[in-house]
Amino acid sequence: MIRSDFYTTDQTTTSGFQLTGLINTIKANYNEEFGNPYMMGYIPFDVFPDLYKPHSVEWISESKTIIAKSLMIPQNVGWGYAANLNTTYQSGYFDLYEYSNQWNRIADNSDPQLRFINAGEIAKLNTTGVINFYNTVIKHDLSNDTYVLDTNNRQHTNIYVKQFMDFLNGDITLPFLINGNTVDIECITDDDGIIIYNDGTNDYYIVITYFACSQDTGNVQNSYRNLFTPYFKYTASKNDDENTILFMPHTFGIGGADWTYRVNSNGTFDGHGAVFLSNYLFGNVHDGSYNVDGMTNNEWRRFGNTFIVYGSARYWVYCSYTIEDLRTILTLVNKYKNTVQADSYLNGYDTTVSVAIFDDNNVPKRIRLVDTYQNLISKLQPWQMVSIDITANEFDPKDIPPYQPTPGDDDNNTESGDKVPNQFGRTVGVTSNFITNYLMTEGQISKLGEVLWTSWADDTVTMDMVNNFYGKFHDATGSWNVSDALQFIVSCRLFPCSLATLVDTTQVTSIPIGTGAFALQCGTSSEPNFFIANEATAILNCGDIYIPREYNDYRDFENTKITAYLPFCGSVELNPQDVVGKWLGCTYAIDLFDGSCKAFIYTLSGNDVGYEGAYYNVAIKQGQCGFLIPMSATQAGQVASRQKVDGYTDGALLYQAAAGLMESAMALGGYSDANPVSGFNRFVTAGTASTTLAAQRLGRAGISAPSTSGGSGFTDFHQPASAYVQIRRSYYQEPLQYEHATGFPTNAQRYDNLSQFTGFVICHNVDLSGFTCHEDERSEIKALLESGVYL
Amino acid sequence: MRIEFYNVNDDNRVVSKNLGSIIHAIDNAQIYNSTSIMSPDFLVDYAPYVVNSNYVHVPLWNRYYYITDVTASPGGRAVMHCREDVLMSNESAIRALDAYVTRGQQNHRDGNLVDSKLPVKVIRDCNTIKFPSSPFSEQGNFAFVLTVVGGKR
Numbered sequence: 021m022i023r024s025d026f027y028t029t030d031q032t033t034t035s036g037f038q039l040t041g042l043i044n045t046i047k048a049n050y051n052e053e054f055g056n057p058y059m060m061g062y063i064p065f066d067v068f069p070d071l072y073k074p075h076s077v078e079w080i081s082e083s084k085t086i087i088a089k090s091l092m093i094p095q096n097v098g099w100g101y102a103a104n105l106n107t108t109y110q111s112g113y114f115d116l117y118e119y120s121n122q123w124n125r126i127a128d129n130s131d132p133q134l135r136f137i138n139a140g141e142i143a144k145l146n147t148t149g150v151i152n153f154y155n156t157v158i159k160h161d162l163s164n165d166t167y168v169l170d171t172n173n174r175q176h177t178n179i180y181v182k183q184f185m186d187f188l189n190g191d192i193t194l195p196f197l198i199n200g201n202t203v204d205i206e207c208i209t210d211d212d213g214i215i216i217y218n219d220g221t222n223d224y225y226i227v228i229t230y231f232a233c234s235q236d237t238g239n240v241q242n243s244y245r246n247l248f249t250p251y252f253k254y255t256a257s258k259n260d261d262e263n264t265i266l267f268m269p270h271t272f273g274i275g276g277a278d279w280t281y282r283v284n285s286n287g288t289f290d291g292h293g294a295v296f297l298s299n300y301l302f303g304n305v306h307d308g309s310y311n312v313d314g315m316t317n318n319e320w321r322r323f324g325n326t327f328i329v330y331g332s333a334r335y336w337v338y339c340s341y342t343i344e345d346l347r348t349i350l351t352l353v354n355k356y357k358n359t360v361q362a363d364s365y366l367n368g369y370d371t372t373v374s375v376a377i378f379d380d381n382n383v384p385k386r387i388r389l390v391d392t393y394q395n396l397i398s399k400l401q402p403w404q405m406v407s408i409d410i411t412a413n414e415f416d417p418k419d420i421p422p423y424q425p426t427p428g429d430d431d432n433n434t435e436s437g438d439k440v441p442n443q444f445g446r447t448v449g450v451t452s453n454f455i456t457n458y459l460m461t462e463g464q465i466s467k468l469g470e471v472l473w474t475s476w477a478d479d480t481v482t483m484d485m486v487n488n489f490y491g492k493f494h495d496a497t498g499s500w501n502v503s504d505a506l507q508f509i510v511s512c513r514l515f516p517c518s519l520a521t522l523v524d525t526t527q528v529t530s531i532p533i534g535t536g537a538f539a540l541q542c543g544t545s546s547e548p549n550f551f552i553a554n555e556a557t558a559i560l561n562c563g564d565i566y567i568p569r570e571y572n573d574y575r576d577f578e579n580t581k582i583t584a585y586l587p588f589c590g591s592v593e594l595n596p597q598d599v600v601g602k603w604l605g606c607t608y609a610i611d612l613f614d615g616s617c618k619a620f621i622y623t624l625s626g627n628d629v630g631y632e633g634a635y636y637n638v639a640i641k642q643g644q645c646g647f648l649i650p651m652s653a654t655q656a657g658q659v660a661s662r663q664k665v666d667g668y669t670d671g672a673l674l675y676q677a678a679a680g681l682m683e684s685a686m687a688l689g690g691y692s693d694a695n696p697v698s699g700f701n702r703f704v705t706a707g708t709a710s711t712t713l714a715a716q717r718l719g720r721a722g723i724s725a726p727s728t729s730g731g732s733g734f735t736d737f738h739q740p741a742s743a744y745v746q747i748r749r750s751y752y753q754e755p756l757q758y759e760h761a762t763g764f765p766t767n768a769q770r771y772d773n774l775s776q777f778t779g780f781v782i783c784h785n786v787d788l789s790g791f792t793c794h795e796d797e798r799s800e801i802k803a804l805l806e807s808g809v810y811l
Numbered sequence: 812m813r814i815e816f817y818n819v820n821d822d823n824r825v826v827s828k829n830l831g832s833i834i835h836a837i838d839n840a841q842i843y844n845s846t847s848i849m850s851p852d853f854l855v856d857y858a859p860y861v862v863n864s865n866y867v868h869v870p871l872w873n874r875y876y877y878i879t880d881v882t883a884s885p886g887g888r889a890v891m892h893c894r895e896d897v898l899m900s901n902e903s904a905i906r907a908l909d910a911y912v913t914r915g916q917q918n919h920r921d922g923n924l925v926d927s928k929l930p931v932k933v934i935r936d937c938n939t940i941k942f943p944s945s946p947f948s949e950q951g952n953f954a955f956v957l958t959v960v961g962g963k964r
Contacts, residue, residue, distance in 0.1 A: 454961065457956050458956065462955065465955045510958040511957075513958070516953055517947050519954040531959060565940045565942055573922025578925050579931055613958060752931055753932060759916055759917050764917060765926050766919040773906075777915050777916070779916035781914065782912070783913065784912075801901060804898060811906065
């Protein structure tokens with residue numbers, strides 16, 4: 021058993037109220053850009069007087085201040101104890117009470133023994149008011165093992181917390197439940213603010229809620245006053261503007277013992293008649309009586325930004341938001357905090373926010389090591405009191421959540437609506453008849469070879485091919501007239517994808533060659549048709565991926581290596597600052613003429629999806645995915661050479677291969693013997709002939725030397741066929757007490773008054789002008805400030 | 812000279828020391844020999860509060876001192892060696908100081924600033940994210956492109 025010794029004093033201290041927040045809790049779970057969103061806040065002042073308004077009493081003339089002040093005066097309220105049951109709870113200090121036959125205060129803020137309960141050890145509160153002690157060192161909930169000793173060495177195991185606010189200084193007392201002659205403290209002090217919980221699925225919700233519940237002790241016994249105060253009374257959309265901030269909670273409801281309502285899309289409770297406007301959560305709650313789930317005549321009263329439901333049961337209210345909404349909330353809080361008028365958007369609320377975690381039953385602030393929170397708990401840093409006054413933070417554009425378009429569809433077709441840059445929507449048509457690409461199947465290519473060679477080599481069979489080429493390409497005397505079929509075949513390439521769906525095509529049944537007087541009939545019985553590629557390039561869209569952030573700070577970029585693997589292009593390193601936290605798209609453009617390809621990796625970071633301006637290329641990688649199919653011995657040799665000789669470019673290969681074909685054809689044509697077998701033999705041996713004429717002919721045919729690109733041949737087909745991105749991040753180990761011992765780089769980096777800081781600080785190049793001390797003292801002060809002091 | 816004795820447990824780098832309750836105060840302390848105001852020696856009565864304290868306040872000088880050592884002398888006297896706590900002595904001026912603060916607590920942290928002091932393990936976590944669509948066929952589904960001169964009619 022772990023013992024905590026607290027001692028009583030007679031002194032009650034009034035001080036500010038501050039909720040405990042969690043540092044570095046689960047932000048990794050929602051990829052939040054915002055630096056420190058898990059802060060605490062003060063309860064809105066508006067809440068206060070309403071809490072104590074008895075059911076049957078109408079406050080007419082009393083101001084809130086008067087009412088509040090009266091409640092702060094210790095007084096006997098009729099059940100045996102004074103009003104000093106209030107508890108101070110600030111900066112890790114709080115009052116402890118125990119209840120036997122009456123409330124006994126066993127420790128308070130002024131007790132020095134209590135001060136050792138520092139922020140790292142402070143208890144967390146659950147809804148029943150029992151303190152959960154959480155040891156941050158061993159990360160263990162000590163609640164069941166903790167007791168308190170008072171000055172008489174009495175042991176107390178049921179420990180309650182009571183709070184006492186200094187409302188005149190902006191703090192607000194929170195309500196407590198009073199039940200007849202006994203007193204239960206509703207420790208709702210931590211039931212406000214943004215609460216994040218996991219619903220057991222993959223979604224994390226942010227719950228923003230204020231609620232209070234107390235039982236009337238006035239004329240109406242056994243009646244509960246349920247107070248609901250939405251933290252944000254507006255709906256915020258991503259496209260908000262200055263005047264129409266809209267914030268629609270993901271869900272909103274009021275729950276009782278066993279019922280829950282949700283506001284439907286019309287802003288009304290489903291089937292229960294209580295009217296709410298969707299853009300103002302409680303703005304139009306009208307006083308009146310409503311029947312709620314069988315409980316009739318629940319009285320609803322609205323007081324400013326809160327409303328109270330009087331009824332026979334305690335209710336709770338919740339609003340939950342998606343993670344995306346949280347970004348919006350935090351951004352808006354940051355943005356409008358200092359700019360909006362009181363009673364405008366925020367209605368005078370202090371807009372600092374607090375965070376807690378709901379348990380499975382949506383009970384706030386019950387921090388437990390349960391399965392559903394295992395991942396969250398594992399990320400918990402030591403409990404610490406934190407207080408970030410976001411009013412001090414100016415709106416910074418970097419806090420705007422990045423635009424995150426939804427990924428495009430997953431097919432590799434570039435279609436209307438696909439989220440690919442328009443640059444890939446351009447068509448590169450074939451503008452001349454000098455050259456034509458035919459998309460063919462393997463069977464058709466095989467048929468082509470049969471037409472070209474098989475019949476050609478057999479002079480005992482008169483084939484169309486032979487007749488055509490021998491008869492038409494040579495004159496009656498057998499002398500050279502024009503080249504043979506191969507003269508007109510520039511190349512045949514294999515592409516590792518189905519191109520017919522990627523380019524605009526025209527269906528044909530034969531391949532005219534040369535002047536078009538002759539056509540190669542290469543269709544097969546099952547695939548009789550060919551497709552002319554009307555475009556010079558094919559576009560392949562690989563889809564979009566999101567590169568997540570891990571730490572949500574500089575560590576996402578520092579010591580991080582991101583590499584994109586692009587099939588047939590190799591790997592390319594990406595700058596983390598270009599891609600982390602963004603959607604990445606990848607699209608290939610394939611040149612059907614030379615088989616080269618370019619992979620484009622780009623970010624989809626703009627709002628205007630579909631415009632080039634919305635995309636930013638972060639990497640372009642050239643490669644080769646169309647591989648030459650040798651059609652002659654010369655070509656085969658050249659393909660082999662390309663695979664063996666470094667630096668032998670594919671473009672040159674194509675050029676020379678085509679030239680070799682041409683030269684072979686010409687050599688064949690110049691052969692006086694028209695014997696096709698001899699002609700074929702000449703094909704085989706003519707590869708080393710001059711390419712000059714062939715080059716000239718290619719030039720006349722409108723073919724320029726293709727661009728050069730790397731390629732390693734058919735072995736590339738054995739590489740992974742999908743593009744992917746590899747993210748390699750280094751582990752960072754934050755030592756215990758790192759904040760205390762080392763501190764963090766500050767957002768100050770500015771000339772600021774040290775009174776703004778607490779804890780460990782290191783200053784740079786301190787200027788002690790104006791210090792009225794001796795020189796040695798000045799030097800020592802300077803040295804200490806620049807090496808680190810605790811403010 | 813008046814000297815107030817305290818027992819302070821705060822780290823020397825804490826600007827505002829928690830003095831706690833005053834242990835003792837004397838008005839008859841004497842300066843021992845010529846001494847620096849930053850590291851003075853005081854001649855005091857040898858008393859328990861002298862050896863049980865570690866911190867003193869000299870109101871006349873408006874300065875706070877650490878007691879670095881105590882030398883017992885004959886005759887019930889002791890020489891108390893002190894060193895000034897320049898932070899506490901200039902607490903208000905320091906808090907009012909404008910300065911560039913490069914490191915601080917969590918609530919002033921700027922996550923976008925590189926923290927060069929945070930230990931980094933060279934072990935790297937590798938995460939691979941595959942683009943959803945495979946541009947090239949894993950199996951089969953090839954295409955042949957036959958490029959011919961002319962041919963389009």
